[in-house]
Amino acid sequence: MTDLTPQKDASLRAIAQAASLEALDEQRVAALGKKGWVSLALKTLGQMSPEERQEAAPAIQAIRAEIAAAIDGKKGELETAALEAQLASETLDLTLPAPEAPRGSVHPVSQVMDELAEIFADLGFAVATGPEIEDDWHNFTALNMDESHPARAMHDTFYFPDKTADGGEILLRTHTSPVQIRSMKEQGAPIRIIAPGRVYRSDSDATHTPMFHQVEGLVVDRNIHLGHLKWTLETFFKAFFEREDITLRLRPSYFPFTEPSVEVDVGYSNEGNRRVVGGHGDADGHDWMELGGSGMVNARVLKMAGVDPDEYQGFAFGLGIDRIAMLKYGMNDLRAFFDGDPRWLSHYGFGAVDQPTLSAGVGVAS
DSSP states (O other): OOOOHHHHHHHHHHHHHOOSHHHHHHHHHHHHSTTSHHHHHHHGGGGSOHHHHHHHHHHHHHHHHHHHHHHHHHHHHHHHHHHHHHHHHOOOOTTSOOOOOOOOOBOHHHHHHHHHHHHHHHTTOEEOOOOSEEEHHHHTGGGTOOTTOGGGGGGOOOEEEEEOTTSOEEEEOSSSHHHHHHHHHHHOSSEEEEEEEEEEOSOOBTTBOSEEEEEEEEEEETTOOHHHHHHHHHHHHHHHHTOSOBOEEEEEEEETTEEEEEEEEEEEEEETTEEEEOBOTTSTTEEEEEEEEEEEEOHHHHHHTTOOTTTOEEEEEEEEHHHHHHHHHTOOOGGGGGSOOHHHHHHHOBOTTOOOBTTTBTTOOO
């Protein structure tokens, strides 16, 4: 067997003199790699007789172990030296603020829902909720729209193949009015509620989406009239848009569930590319914009909800939450509300601690 001592000594000297981890790895490959001199020496064992192999193998394995131990030891030294150099060159200023962690934001729709609840709670309204998957009776029939009523075509929506126990249709609700029916059947009168939530219709363009958010209000009591309705909406809009110059116009209309029915218009002006609510719609530079529908609750609706129309009467209204959010915070495309783009949310979103209050302002942006 060839004497490997000179190669071993040379390799140990090179390992001891390695100035970097890269140089040390070169020595490892030269000695212990597939083509390293120790590996080649081990391969020659197969060419020896059993007697020669029995004598040479322990010596080669001892050299291999000595080289490996030297490499491990030197690697530890180099890593320690590198860490010490890094610690000596880097400094940490403990007076600097910690880096801000990524955080999400509250969606404008969620923020506006909180604002609605805050304002109407101050007016004595409770928040009522109901199922988004509704039956035909609560969504249409109880609201004075029987199976052949033409108004159902305006609410073309998404139906399920399932049926109710009596064979009725099941669908995604087209408005939150069924919540009003359920609330009256459960609580009776007097009642004063708002019903915010998701609703569904077969629409999709820049100002309509198949799913959107709506809030409806209902007041049923003795001696309720249209004056109460106008005052309630006017008070709400002043608080929501945080302006005292809100002017409303009630325009005659038709809804199956109210009689008389009125569209609610609000005065606005154009400032740049944005509509700004405020002012009288007939004033110079102003116009009227429809914001919702309303009216006195139809006597047939009260009766189907278990309320005596000879003793009680009331008003109801409906507003698009997404739309009033767009008007207040300056968005121009409804579809962006549902894209989930973090850039849009970081611009229009609200911080988790920006809770709307009437004293601090219901629309404090983050």
